[in-house]
Amino acid sequence: MAKQEHEIGWKELNVGCVIDEPGNAACYRTGDWRSQRPVYNKDRCIRCGTCYIFCPDMAIKALEDGYIEHDLYYCKGCGICAQECPADAIAMVDEEE
Amino acid sequence: MAIKVGMEVSIAAAQAVKQANTDIIAAYPITPQTHIVEHLAELVNNGELDAEFIPVESEHSAMSVCTGSSAVGARSFTCTSSQGLALMSEIVYIASFLRLPILMLLANRSLSGPLGIWNDHSDVMSIRDCGWIQVFAENGQDVYDHVFIGYRVAEDRNCLLPFLVNLDGFILTHMIEPIEMMDQDMVNRYLPPYQPLYTLHPDHPVTMGAFTGPALYTETKKAQDEALKGSLPYIMKGWQEFGDLTGRYYHPIERYKTEDAKIILITQGSLGGTASIAIDSLREKGESAGLVKIRLWRPFPFEEFREAVKGAELVVVIDRAISYGGPGGPLAGEIRSALYAQERRPRVVNVIAGIGGHDVAPEDFEQIIRQARKSSGEGYEIYGVRE
The missing domain is CATH 3.40.50.970 (Thiamin diphosphate (ThDP)-binding fold, Pyr/PP domains)
Structure with missing residues (x-):
């Protein structure tokens, strides 16, 4: 994975700040934007995959056994997964807690 | 050919x-x-x-x-x-x-x-x-x-x-x-x-x-x-x-009779030609005057500029734009900054002239210089404006 934004010095930038490596949006830590984070209660999870389908940032990993895992590198904390979960298995908590 | x-x-x-x-x-x-x-x-x-x-x-x-x-x-x-x-x-x-x-x-x-x-x-x-x-x-x-x-x-x-x-x-x-x-x-x-x-x-x-x-x-x-x-x-x-x-050489700062000049006029663009006539006339009258034309505006050639005005006691900057409520014309602001940290620096007098198509003739430059000699160098004047 390429360097994070905050690790790049000005001399390392391409002329005109052109990005010549496709797909490097994957390096962008959108998880920094989060003010609330999802807390997953595996005991309540019915493995329906609704959260996985609704997540707008593909920040939920579907595991082989049907359970899920949040990818906090990308999760912006929008709360859609918690809202859509039919089993109340995801709760949103403030980041500072 | x-x-x-x-x-x-x-x-x-x-x-x-x-x-x-x-x-x-x-x-x-x-x-x-x-x-x-x-x-x-x-x-x-x-x-x-x-x-x-x-x-x-x-x-x-x-x-x-x-x-x-x-x-x-x-x-x-x-x-x-x-x-x-x-x-x-x-x-x-x-x-x-x-x-x-x-x-x-x-x-x-x-x-x-x-x-x-x-x-x-x-x-x-x-x-x-x-x-x-x-x-x-x-x-x-x-x-x-x-x-x-x-x-x-x-x-x-x-x-x-x-x-x-x-x-x-x-x-x-x-x-x-x-x-x-x-x-x-x-x-x-x-x-x-x-x-x-x-x-x-x-x-x-x-x-x-x-x-x-x-x-x-x-x-x-x-x-x-x-x-x-x-x-x-x-x-x-x-x-x-x-x-x-081609035999035509250009420089970031074009100098005209600046070698021993105590008074230096500074212009940009077509005023340079007219100003050089005024400099010739002043020289004939025994005045030690020269002209610096700022050809390169960005990047500003600080070193070449300081070199061009280093012997001068009075620098008269002609601006053809006003920075309303500011320190003077944009060119004068630049020139004052370029000289501020120098140990010996000339007095900088800023005159706004030739705006909106107002002609500036050689005799106007001579008049501007006469007025500049008496100026403290504070702020700026708008030349020839009617009260």
Whole structure:
């Protein structure tokens, strides 16, 4: 994975700040934007995959056994997964807690 | 062989754009730039110039087209004045950040209001910090030559910056002058085809103009600032090689009788020619006066400037734009900054003159200098204004 934004010095930038490596949006830590984070209660999870389908940032990993895992590198904390979960298995908590 | 012809400066400028094998011309007509663009339209229409002429609906679109065409590797040209520049200014800043070597001729005209069509420098000063290389032409030959120099320097892999040539509206654009035209072979030797570093091409996808957040923004701006500052030696190289080819040498600071001068007048653009007549007259009267013409406005040639005025006791700066409520004209602000940290520095007197087409004659310069001798150097004066 390429360097994070905050690790790049000005001399390392391409002329005109052109990005010549496709797909490097994957390096962008959108998880920094989060003010609330999802807390997953595996005991309540019915493995329906609704959260996985609704997540707008593909920040939920579907595991082989049907359970899920949040990818906090990308999760912006929008709360859609918690809202859509039919089993109340995801709760949103403030980041500072 | 180069030939000398009598020609309107606008027509000569258009001929130079043709000789430079420009690929794309995107411009919207505005007085006093019109003749340049009209003549280019004619050249393209008559099949004399193999370029795409895009008659855009505004200057905002003109600069947008040039940004796009330069990004795909086309040698791109535009030309405007006053309100036209104001309208395109949003994109002007983007072209320099993207490091696109666009050439623009700016036929300097006052900004509204009041509505006027005549010459001053308020248009270019409104985009002073746009990140382009900016030069001032004193006469028609300067304009013609700087079309080639502009492209050559802009497209240098060590620069890759857009290039702006200022030519005073009417005073230069509509003047018939003797101009030495280069032959095509000479042009081709000086100006090789443009080889872009990056282009928008589906086989090699790149992103130009990506979003940047606070974590990286400062670094991108530092890189841009260093690029413009770092272009100075390559601008000098472009001038040197042009001089070696044509015998016409240009410098960031043009000096006239400054060697032993105690009083130095400072001008930009076409005022330089008139001011030199005043200097001759003062010299005849036994005054130790000289003239410094600021040809290179960005990047500002601090070292060359300090060298040019180092023996002076009084420096009189003529500005053709007002920075309302500020420290003086934009040029004087620059010059005071350039001299502030010097141990010995001359008194700097700032005079605003020649705005909105008001003529400045040689005797006016002599009068300005007489008044400047009595001035403390505080603030600025607007010359010849009626109470």
